[in-house]
Amino acid sequence: MKDNKDVTIYDIAKKLNLSSSTISRALKDHKSISEKTISRVKKTAQEMGYRPNILAASLRSKNTKTIGVLVPTISQPFISSLISGIEITAQKAGYNVIITQSHDSYQEEVNKTKTLYNSRVSGVVCSLAMQTQNTSHFQQFLNKNIPIVFVDRVPKNFNTYKVMINNYTAGFKATEHLIFKGCKRIAHFYAGSEFGNLYSERKRGYLHALKKHHLPIDKELIIYLNEVTYEEGKRASHILLDLKNPPDGIFSLNDTTGVAAIQVAKKRGIKVPQDLAIIGFNNDPISHIIDPSLSTITNPAIKMGKTSAKIILKHFDSTEKNDIAEITFLNTEVLARESSNKINFKIS
Template sequence: MKKQVKHVTIYDIAEKMKISPATVSRALKDHYSISKETTKAVKKTARNMGYLPNTLASSLRSNKTNTIGVLVSRVNRPFISSLISGIEEVANLEGYNIFISQSLDLEEKEIGNVKAMFSSRVDGLIVSLAMETTKFDHFEIFTDRNIPLVFVDRVPDEIEAEKIVIDNFAAAFEATEHLIEQGCKRIAHFGGAQHINVYHDRKKGYLAALQKHDLPVDEKLITYSNLGKDEGFSMTQQLLELENPPDAIFSANDTAAISAIQFAREKGIHVPNELAVVGFNDDYLASIISPSLTTVAHPAFEMGKIAASHLLEQKDKSDLVASKTTVLKTRFVIRESSVRDHR
């Protein structure tokens, strides 16, 4: 039978040393009013007894958990996992842990998760909105109490809070213009849910580029979906079956763009000469696939780092309502999928 070890508390230490728990608590925190000898002795005893602090008790009293909540759609997406990695790096450096939940792009789950985060008394929350989300009052729990709240990438216009985004309009404009410069005349667009800022802006950028170059907008060339792998296939198929099919696709993400390339490859349609493709995100895949994918490099990792550091800064100037929007630079990466042979 295994020995059952009990939790060691500061009371146990205090009893053994014949001092008060208050002194133990202060000594462990290097409080100035405790002599160096006592402090040293306490720490030594604590170590010997295998003491480990109970974060719950500490957090309950001090109302501080040293935890940052992170609320994303799903963790196993390249963009999200890089984002999280960036958050974790900064958080950890500052002595914070992160608490993750997934909304699975469902508004209801997002609402529940926000409440759970609050109940766990996270010191701040970083959110990338669920696809489904159209209302935002569930975030008032945080804003009403001035608990730091930072939105990243998929951000709401409706809330006054700190936001970290990229210039989706400009990036989409550049991407589309690039296709036009390659000689493409009928450029399709794979769009995401239009109530989400990122997808809305990308479509706007796409439209603006067409307009600038006097290309007609054909609504039949614009499709909407949640841009998954399967959707990429079916949208491509649907477009190529049109009596007047597109000669290029600007996809609002890489996943769907890559499906398009794969579909074309299977059908023997040449990319980029018959169908040029540009994606968005620069997932690791983009450089691997053949032909490699022209795309917009999205600084996911950096975005995470900035979100975390801005969030931690907010805690200092707590009375000020932070509602700054930080726009990060994207990088347009031209690869094989969009550069046509000049025949």
Template sequence: MEEHRHVTIYDIAERLNLATSTISRALKDHHSISDKTIKKVKQTAKEMGFVPNTLAAGLRGNKSRTIGILIPTITQPFLSSLISGIEITAQKSDYTVIIMQSHDSYEMEVDLAKSLYSNRVSGVICSLAMETKDTSHFHQFSNNNIPLVFVDRVPRDYDTFRVVINNYLAGYKATKHLIEQGCKRIAHLTAGSEFGTLYNERKRGYMDALAEHDLAIEDDLIVVLKHMTYEEGVKACNQLFDLKTPPDGLFAPGDILAVSAVQTAKKRGVKVPEELAVIGFNDDPISEIIEPNISTITHPAEKMGKAAAELIIKNLKSVKEEDAKEITFLNTQVVVRESSKRI
């Protein structure tokens, strides 16, 4: 069986008995080529099944018109919605995207950042891995004027673009809601990442809400997770239910963790919300599928993706380098459902 070969501009040039430079210019509607020739070249290219190699053309110009997306995983609904927002905006400006998953591994994130750089991406949008504390592997982009935007999980100290929500206020709102439902001993699941700000800010909001309502902040009610997974959530909730005085409320920083809390409570004979009121985070589809439906905090993922892509594209189009700035979305809302509704 004959191997399929892509049609090139050399094939079109041979068919029409024209120079390859003429073919190349005609395909780009160059002013030096007559309308008649442009029409003939394009018609022949179409008939022969010619597809421009945009990657090769980009590499020749040292620009691939590709935006690299480096995220922990594509399986989380929040991150898949984020990708959707990036893609919608990128496609409108004729950019493609490369998606890479770190699986929350620092080593993998370092390797993937190198890979994106060697692929000559035009810009990078990243949500940090849970294990990441050192971000020096991103200097290769900043030092070479490749726009870099951190989204959601952002480093504390890195002078570049950021797109975030007000995680402190979101954590405060979630905890205040549980207090308003009559909870007195509110547990919180958090992450052990000393570098990122996201989970620390949600925890700070949780602690301030308790303090403002004269409720004690108890170390045994705050459980640090290695990974934001269902399995880790189950372990943490069993640990909380084993306490001499278990919690009567729980703020989980992700809906999958809230699901683990509700299902573990059922297995342990703990009634939700009567004995344990639960609120999650992100407003993932699963929060409305499980029984009882889970209260949550909205997280404008697609808008954040669009904003991140717009920052990249704006920076690439600008003659002068744009000043790094933070875009903060304050419009997170408490969505009250059955898992926390007592009053």
């Protein structure tokens, strides 16, 4: 039976008849050790199957070089791109990434923050669960000077780093795009709680655009989604199209539900965009594939991820730890495609 015990520097020292401190310095290419000894030590270490205990070393330095990531679900294209951006930046700096999911459950989010805290992560990047209305479970990180960056779905009242788009402006742009295409009755898919500022800000932008262009606000055209899923998009679309006076435009909160709206409309014999113009959000791959292609708002997920990781790395390099209420806004734009390509006309 093989001995599964890890080889230590003491085992190498015993074999080479050297001190453990000499072995340690040689493995680190210390200038006090000769090149001949360094080569001999490294060769022996490799032959014996030695693995450095990175965790123990990181705990001694109080920096595990690990970034914890907590997101609603990795199955969404936006989230997977966000994670990719975090990993690209973290790996370049020699950091590892631990990825956890809340599945949009507040209790799961609480549980996963405990897991990350107990794993002694150096920093946290989090996009809040849809159910979350209390962020006290994140305070444990700040108490230990562990930086937190909230990204995309961020809380309104928690002083820490935040990376996001201006959701109000994005919601305004999306709605005004439909208005410029001739829509008079514009519906909106809405989700989340008022605690977070993502969907509530998009809704605020939607309402402001209607007011600016003197269009009526009809509450029956604002449909709340329990989840930001395809099935919920279908349900909401049927509700809207069953109305006595259905909408001629839909501003959807993401591309998945926007695609659902297109497919429901087509099955019901409603022409998109001639009878119903639709715009989504995020510029997911599915927005290109659907027929007609879905107009959307760009949401720079990879850049969000890279920016979030850079903020954590910068936090460790900075001597000043007081100003952590930093908000970074990234730009968005309208990508006009076939689903909103109605007759253009000018609004003065």
